[in-house]
Amino acid sequence: DAGVIQSPRHEVTEMGQEVTLRCKPISGHDYLFWYRQTMMRGLELLIYFNNNVPIDDSGMPEDRFSAKMPNASFSTLKIQPSEPRDSAVYFCASSYDRNTEAFFGQGTRLTVV
C-alpha cells in the first residue's frame, strides 16, 4: 500500500476563496482522522470518521470548516471562506481500529494570503 495520500501538498489561496483538501486512507482502515498543525497550537484533531461516518467533530474550529467521507477510500476537508488564520499544515491519518496507531499522510501546507 502507498500509505495515506493527501493532495495537494501545497496550496496557496486568497482570503475568501474555497479550499478543498483531499485524502485517500490506507485500504482496509476503518478510521480516518483530520489534524491541523500550527506553531501556536501544535497538533489538533479536527474530526474523525469510523466506517465513513463522522464520530467526533468537536475539534472543527467553526462552521467554515466541513469534512466529508463519501466512501471508504476518499475524504475531503473544505474551508469556505478561507481566512489567513487557517494557514497551517493539515494532516490526514488512518488506522485499522481504534486501538492501533494512526498512519499519517505527508500533509497539505495551506497558506491563505
Add this chain to the structure above:
Amino acid sequence: AQSVTQLDSQVPVFEEAPVELRCNYSSSVSVYLFWYVQYPNQGLQLLLKYLSGSTLVESINGFEAEFNKSQTSFHLRKPSVHISDTAEYFCAVSQTINTGFQKLVFGTGTRLLVSP
C-alpha cells in the same frame, strides 16, 4: 479529558550522546501511549507504542520508552544519538470519548537537535 505534557520544547545534544525526551500524561485509567517522529516537511511516523504487557518498549532504530504508571510518564530515551535523529518528537495518549471510541491526544512536541 486527557492531556499530554512535553516539558522540553527543544533538546540540543551532541552526536553519540544519550538523550531523554520527557512525556507525562494525565490519567488514572488504562491508556495506550505512543511516540511519533516528524522529520522536516513530512508527516508523523510511529516510533513506538505501549498498549499492554512489558512496560519497556523499543523501536527498530534504538529508541526505547518506559511506561511508568505511578509517575504517569512515558519518557523516550536513546543511549547514543545520530545526526539523522534530528526531528520533532510527539508523545500521544489515547483518550476514550463518551461514545466509547478512542482518539489520540498529542503533546506539543520536542525538537531534538543533534549536532556533530
